[in-house]
Amino acid sequence: MRPDKEQLSSGAMTIPPLSVKGLTVAYDGRPAIENVNWDAPLTGLLAIVGPNGAGKSTLLKAILGLVPAAEGEIRIHGKPIEDARGDLAYVPQRSSVDWDFPATALDVVAMGLYRRIGWMKPVSRANREQARVHLDRVGLSEFANRQIGALSGGQQQRVFVARALAQKAKTYLLDEPFAGVDATTEKVMIEVFRSLRDAGSLVVCVHHDLSSVPEIFDHVLLLNRRVIASAPVKTAFTPANVARTYGLPVAG
Amino acid sequence: MPEALSASQDFISVLLLQAGYNTVVVMLGAAALGIAAGTVGVFAMLRRRALVADAVAHATLPGVAIGFLVAVSFGLPGRSLPFLLTGAAATAVLAAISIQLVSTRTRLTEDAAIASVLATFFAVGIVLLTVIQTLKTGGQAGLDIYLLGATAGMLRHEAITLSVFSLIAIGFVTLLFKELTLIAFDFEFARAHGFPVRALDLTVLALVLAVVVTGIRVVGLVLIVALIVIPPAAARFWSNHAGRMTVISGAFGAMSAYFGAAISAVYPDTPTGAVIVLVAFSVLLLSAVLGPAMGLIPRMLGARKLRGIA
Amino acid sequence: MTEFMQIDLPAMLTGTLAALVCAQIGNFLILTRQSMLGDAMGHVVLPGIVIAYVLTGLAATWVMLGGAFAAAMVSALLIEFLRRVARVEPSAALGAVFTAMFALGVVLLEQTGVARTSFDVHHILFGNVEGAIWPAATGLASLFDPVALKELPAQIGRLLFGLVVVSAVIALFFKELRVISFDPVFAATIGLSPRLFGTLIVSLAALAAVVSLEAVGVILLVAMMVCPPATARMLTDDLATQMRISIAAALTSGIFGYLIAAFLPSLLGFDLSLGAAGTIALLGGLIQLAAMIAGPKRRPARAV
Numbered sequence: 122m123r124p125d126k127e128q129l130s131s132g133a134m135t136i137p138p139l140s141v142k143g144l145t146v147a148y149d150g151r152p153a154i155e156n157v158n159w160d161a162p163l164t165g166l167l168a169i170v171g172p173n174g175a176g177k178s179t180l181l182k183a184i185l186g187l188v189p190a191a192e193g194e195i196r197i198h199g200k201p202i203e204d205a206r207g208d209l210a211y212v213p214q215r216s217s218v219d220w221d222f223p224a225t226a227l228d229v230v231a232m233g234l235y236r237r238i239g240w241m242k243p244v245s246r247a248n249r250e251q252a253r254v255h256l257d258r259v260g261l262s263e264f265a266n267r268q269i270g271a272l273s274g275g276q277q278q279r280v281f282v283a284r285a286l287a288q289k290a291k292t293y294l295l296d297e298p299f300a301g302v303d304a305t306t307e308k309v310m311i312e313v314f315r316s317l318r319d320a321g322s323l324v325v326c327v328h329h330d331l332s333s334v335p336e337i338f339d340h341v342l343l344l345n346r347r348v349i350a351s352a353p354v355k356t357a358f359t360p361a362n363v364a365r366t367y368g369l370p371v372a373g
Numbered sequence: 374m375p376e377a378l379s380a381s382q383d384f385i386s387v388l389l390l391q392a393g394y395n396t397v398v399v400m401l402g403a404a405a406l407g408i409a410a411g412t413v414g415v416f417a418m419l420r421r422r423a424l425v426a427d428a429v430a431h432a433t434l435p436g437v438a439i440g441f442l443v444a445v446s447f448g449l450p451g452r453s454l455p456f457l458l459t460g461a462a463a464t465a466v467l468a469a470i471s472i473q474l475v476s477t478r479t480r481l482t483e484d485a486a487i488a489s490v491l492a493t494f495f496a497v498g499i500v501l502l503t504v505i506q507t508l509k510t511g512g513q514a515g516l517d518i519y520l521l522g523a524t525a526g527m528l529r530h531e532a533i534t535l536s537v538f539s540l541i542a543i544g545f546v547t548l549l550f551k552e553l554t555l556i557a558f559d560f561e562f563a564r565a566h567g568f569p570v571r572a573l574d575l576t577v578l579a580l581v582l583a584v585v586v587t588g589i590r591v592v593g594l595v596l597i598v599a600l601i602v603i604p605p606a607a608a609r610f611w612s613n614h615a616g617r618m619t620v621i622s623g624a625f626g627a628m629s630a631y632f633g634a635a636i637s638a639v640y641p642d643t644p645t646g647a648v649i650v651l652v653a654f655s656v657l658l659l660s661a662v663l664g665p666a667m668g669l670i671p672r673m674l675g676a677r678k679l680r681g682i683a
Numbered sequence: 684m685t686e687f688m689q690i691d692l693p694a695m696l697t698g699t700l701a702a703l704v705c706a707q708i709g710n711f712l713i714l715t716r717q718s719m720l721g722d723a724m725g726h727v728v729l730p731g732i733v734i735a736y737v738l739t740g741l742a743a744t745w746v747m748l749g750g751a752f753a754a755a756m757v758s759a760l761l762i763e764f765l766r767r768v769a770r771v772e773p774s775a776a777l778g779a780v781f782t783a784m785f786a787l788g789v790v791l792l793e794q795t796g797v798a799r800t801s802f803d804v805h806h807i808l809f810g811n812v813e814g815a816i817w818p819a820a821t822g823l824a825s826l827f828d829p830v831a832l833k834e835l836p837a838q839i840g841r842l843l844f845g846l847v848v849v850s851a852v853i854a855l856f857f858k859e860l861r862v863i864s865f866d867p868v869f870a871a872t873i874g875l876s877p878r879l880f881g882t883l884i885v886s887l888a889a890l891a892a893v894v895s896l897e898a899v900g901v902i903l904l905v906a907m908m909v910c911p912p913a914t915a916r917m918l919t920d921d922l923a924t925q926m927r928i929s930i931a932a933a934l935t936s937g938i939f940g941y942l943i944a945a946f947l948p949s950l951l952g953f954d955l956s957l958g959a960a961g962t963i964a965l966l967g968g969l970i971q972l973a974a975m976i977a978g979p980k981r982r983p984a985r986a987v
Contacts, residue, residue, distance in 0.1 A: 185872050206874040213868055220984040221480040222714065222865045223922045232862045236873045241855045268920040270984025288873070423775040424719050479975050480983040481713070481913055488718035489913050492906035493968030499809045499902060499961030507955045521789060521804065595808065599782035602775040609769060643793055644804075647786035654783035667769055 136199040137161050138208075138292045138323045139184060144193030146176070146183045153179040155346050157193070161292075164321050166314050167340040168328040168354075172367050175345040177327040178214065181294050185211055198291060207236060210290035212281045214297045214327070220270030226280045227265040230256050233287025255283040260309050275306030282310055286317075293317060293324045299337075300329060311337055334358055387635045395532075396638055399524045402532040403634035403649075404627040405539035406588050410597075411604035411626025412546045413580040415619045418605045419557035420577050424484070425472060427598040428491035430585045432468030434498025434594055436460035437519050438505060445508070452515035454531050454590070461519075461594075462586045468494050469578060522593030522646030524634045531590065538587040542580055543623075549576060554615045591634070593646035599653060600626060607657040610664025625660075629653035688820035690813075691945055693836055697815040698963050699937030700842035701895040702907040704849050706933035708887045709908035710926055711853075713916065714864040715884060719774070721908030723781040724892035725901035727758040729788030729807060732897070737795045744841045744894075751893040758784055759885070810900025810960025812941070815839065838898035845894030849887050853926075860884070861922055899960050906964035907933055910971040917971075917978025936967040 139161035146153050154176035161167065169177045182188045184195055186202040197205035210233070231244050231252040238248060256262050259279040264272060269280065278298065285293055293314075299307055314324045318339070328334060334341060334354060341358045343349035343366040350357040350366075364370065390397045417426055440460025441451040449456070468490050475486035505513055518526075546553065555563045556573045564570045581601065588597040608622035633649030665671050705721065712718055728751035735750025758780050765776035789804055791797070806814070819825065819834035826832070853860065859880060863870045867877040888908070895904045915928035940963030948955040975981055 187868065187871055203874075206872070209872065211869070211872045217868075218866045219482075219714070219716075221482075221916075223916070223920050223925050224861070224865055225920065228861075228922075229865070232858075232866070232869065235858055235862055235875075238858070240859070244858055268980075268984070284869070418772055418775045421772060421774060423772065423778045427719075427722075427778060475975065479981045480916060481975075482716050482718075484716045484718040485713045485909055485913050485916075488713075488722060488905060488909040489968065489971055491722065492902065492909055492964055493971070495902050496906055496961045496964035496968055499958055500965055502809075503958035503961060504955050520808065596782050596786055598778050599786070602778040603783070606765060606769065606771045606775055606779050609771060644789055647789040650782050650786035651790065654779065654786070657779060657783075661764070661769055669768070 135163075137196075138163065138198055139325070140196040140199075141180075141184070142194045142196075144180075144183060144195060145191045146179050146188055147191045148179075148188075152191070152346070154183070154344075157344075157348055159342065159348050159351055161323055161325065161342075162340050162353075164318055164323050165339040166318055166337060167323065167325045167342060168334050168338040169325060169342045169344055170328055170331065170334060170363075170366065171344040171349075175366075177344055178296050180344065181211070181296055181325070181327060184294065185209060207288075208291045210285035210288040210293045212278075212285050212293075212295040212298055214300070215278075218269075220277075222269065224269050225266050226261060226269060226272060226276075227252055227256060229269055229280050230283045230287050233284040236288070252283075252287055255286040256280070258286060258313060259283045260305075273303070274301060275303040278302050279306055279309060282313060286313070291322055293322060295324070295326045297327050297329060299326070299333075331363065383639045384635060387638050388632070395527070395529055396524075398529055398532040398536075399527050400631055400634050400638070402527075402536040402539070403524065403591050403630040403645075405536045405543070406584070406591055407600065407604075407626035407628065407630030407649075408623040409539040409542040409546075409626070410584045410588060410600040410630075411608070411622040411624070412619050413542060413577075413584050414601040414603075414626070415605040415608070415615075415622050416546075416553050416557050416577045417581050417601055420574065422578065422581055423598065423602045424487050425469065425578070426581045426585060426601050428472060428487045428494075429465040429468050429582060430589065430594045430597045431491045431498075432494035433461035433465050433586060433589055434495055434519070435501055436462065436464030436498075437516060437589070437594075438498055438501035439464070441505060441516060442501070451505075451513070454534060457519070458586055458590075461589060462582065464494060464498075465582050465586060469582065518593070519589050520593050520595055521644035522589070522591050522596070522649070524591060524637055524645045525641045527590070535587055535590060538583065542583050542587070545576070545580060546619075549573070550616070550619070553577065554619075558615060591630070591645060592649055593644065596646040596650050599650040600630065603650070603653040603657050604629065607653070607660040607664075609666070610660040610668045611666055613666050625653070625656050629656060684822055685820065688822060688825060689817050691941070692820070693815040693817040693839060694812050694945075694959060695938060695941040696839055697836070697842065697898050698812045698903065698941050698959055699934060700839065700846055701899040701903060702911070702933035702937040702963065702967070703930060704842060704845045704891045705895060705904055705907035706911035706929045707849050707853055707926065708884070708891050710912040710915070710922075710929055711860055711864055711884050712888060712908055713912045715881075717884075717888075718909050719777065720885065720888055721892065722901070722905045723758075723777055724755065724889050725896055725904045726781040726785035726788075728754050728889065728893055728896060730754050730784055730791055731757075732893070733788055733791045733795065733797055736797060737791070744837070744844065747841075747897070748890075748893055751896075752889060754784060755885075755889045806900060807896065808901055809958055810898070810903050812899055812903075812959035812963070815898065838894075841894040842898060845890055849891055852883070852887060856880075856883070857923075899963075903960040903964050906967045907936070910964075910967035911936065914967075914971045914974040914978075917974035917981040920980055932967065932970050936963050936970060940964070940966040 137160040141157050141159045144157040145155050171177050183190055198208050234248050256265055259282055261279055317324050338354055341354050342351045343362050345366050350362045437457050440456040444453050444456040445451045471490045472486045475481055476483040552573055556570055585597050592600055604622040604625040607625050608618045611621050612618045629652045630649050633652045637643050637645040637648045662669050712720055731750035731754025732747050735746045739746050761780045762776045765771040766773055815836040817835055819831040859875055863880040871877055911929040911932035914932045915925040918928055919925050941959050944957040944959040944962035
């Protein structure tokens with residue numbers, strides 16, 4: 122097989138995991154984000170920060186192909202979403218699932234394996250053991266057989282993170298994973314995200330709590346319908362940038 | 374051809390209320406029911422009670438059967454209206470309570486509660502009906518009309534009773550119009566402002582029950598829900614304003630019931646309920662195309678106008 | 684024995700097979716909050732069946748299936764139109780369309796004279812389980828006699844076809860249906876189309892409605908789509924177990940419901956007859972009631 126010329130010259134390693142060009146997404150004719158241009162860093166923990174209605178969740182959903190783009194182009198590891206589903210894992214904001222659904226914590230984590238199990242094949246015992254490993258990583262192995270609705274809010278959030286882990290994706294997208302969770306859950310999730318980063322993944326979180334950005338994250342994307350700044354926290358997370366993002370008067 | 378001609382002449386004379394006193398009373402009664410159903414329907418729809426209405430309508434069947442059996446056991450003719458309607462109201466209320474209990478006390482969601490209550494109550498009704506069929510009393514056939522409705526053979530005092538019931542329901546809607554509109558459009562606001570939202574919500578449900586019980590004689594318990602949901606849906610195309618929409622919905626309900634009853638008076642074989650529903654649905658389709666508020670044609674014209682400006 | 688084989692067995696089979704077809708797809712209807720869809724399906728397919736029958740003069744399975752699916756498609760389009768274009772509240776849109784389609788079916792039944800031939804409105808509403816008879820049966824041996832088996836009522840063949848299709852599709856796509864029902868957004872992110880699987884669930888419900896409708900009536904259809912799965916919901920937190928329990932509840936309702944209808948009144952010395960479809964449906968409802976009162980998993984999860 123002849124090596125692909127382009128791949129040799131540019132090097133697969135430098136293709137950004139997420140690349141957004143000229144993206145506009147509109148709901149009912151009203152734009153939620155406009156002309157967003159953004160290349161995500163190769164690895165790390167990245168916070169998307171911005172005021173309510175800034176289009177943070179919309180950006181994630183557009184990347185995932187859950188809402189259509191009015192204009193613009195999205196590439197995931199250089200590919201369109203249809204070819205990159207296996208590269209992305211997503212944890213929505215407080216999943217609006219039926220908490221009475223007949224599914225245990227382990228069942229939910231096993232759903233992260235469905236893509237790899239493939240069509241029409243049942244979930245095997247080996248699959249369930251794999252799922253158990255991921256449940257263990259978020260410290261919930263003893264709750265494997267608990268019905269999903271019988272867990273606490275924080276535990277439910279960890280189950281959904283474990284489901285994302287089971288997907289063995291390259292890039293993780295989470296919508297406000299830290300909102301309203303207990304201290305243990307927060308600690309566990311930060312550990313998990315750091316280990317993902319250390320293994321070379323990019324973890325993107327929509328994040329609300331400005332004060333905890335420097336302590337948790339490496340990178341930040343400041344968004345208010347458009348990109349205000351995107352860089353390592355040290356350079357981008359400045360009072361002036363934050364003020365611009367939130368539409369406040371800039372001091373000095 | 375002459376037959377068709379005479380049928381259309383019949384139809385016109387029925388429409389113009391020249392077909393005898395009984396038919397006139399029946400048609401006016403149907404129109405009154407239509408107004409009641411159309412106005413109550415607006416609030417039922419906005420409070421998302423459409424499918425509950427269907428379930429309680431089906432749940433009147435065991436009540437009708439029990440009413441029949443009770444009347445017979447008193448030595449009265451089985452199909453006497455007060456017994457049948459009392460029975461219908463009783464089991465309909467029981468069904469409404471059951472839906473509430475099942476959807477709040479168990480993990481079943483409201484849709485499952487509605488469907489299972491509908492199925493179980495209707496099943497009781499069917500079992501009782503099959504029992505009644507084998508009884509050695511007369512008048513069993515009279516129960517059939519409660520399924521799909523009939524105006525044929527309706528007695529004068531029956532028609533008057535139904536009209537009075539309908540007028541009472543219309544009176545309630547008129548008196549409580551402001552409050553009912555408020556809870557329908559902004560429940561949380563109404564609650565925050567100290568309106569008795571629970572009582573008002575129950576009033577909507579009670580009005581739905583009243584329309585259902587009143588309507589099963591004419592429209593039938595299988596299809597009465599149509600008279601509650603279709604006129605408001607049609608009225609939506611004509612106005613964005615709650616008050617106007619309610620008036621239009623009542624008018625559409627009255628029109629559908631009036632024309633439907635007239636058609637079935639000319640063709641006595643056709644079940645009145647089915648005809649009324651088809652008339653109502655035609656009004657809905659016409660409204661969807663022509664209605665100025667959201668109809669297809671006005672919207673297409675409007676879109677062109679907008680583009681012209683831009 | 685011959686009488687049992689000729690009259691009771693085919694009727695019991697009809698009721699029980701219908702219960703099994705409906706209960707299986709019902710599990711996914713109640714989990715996706717579409718319980719009333721079974722009711723709606725039972726109503727909307729009527730005009731399609733009548734028109735197909737009148738046009739072709741045939742009561743063959745494929746004719747009825749074709750007519751029913753055409754009616755279901757028309758209804759789906761009308762409902763979408765009312766919801767999307769007219770912004771009519773979804774349950775009201777459903778109610779408007781299914782009553783109108785049923786009304787059309789009723790008028791067509793009366794006007795075309797079909798009502799006086801094969802089925803009438805009563806059969807559609809209440810079911811005609813007792814209408815399934817097997818005159819060719821002479822005894823147990825007939826079950827192994829291909830000539831006699833050929834004479835089994837046509838609705839049993841239709842129900843078996845429906846049962847095989849519904850069971851096979853659910854077995855093959857069990858995990859996909861589970862994830863779609865539980866978390867459609869997640870399903871979309873792993874490349875499973877919620878729209879496609881939503882359509883699959885609705886299509887299976889339509890198939891179940893078509894094969895059952897003329898044999899057992901709307902009432903048994905609705906009851907069996909909801910009551911056995913709802914019963915199972917009260918008893919387990921595992922979807923596979925829920926499916927198995929719902930099948931058991933459907934079997935119990937079908938077999939014992941028929942036996943009660945056929946034999947209880949005479950055993951008690953009453954000169955009455957009970958409709959089998961109604962009795963089966965009622966038994967399904969009573970089993971659900973028992974599960975709602977005493978089932979270990981009856982309570983909703985606490986709000987979180």
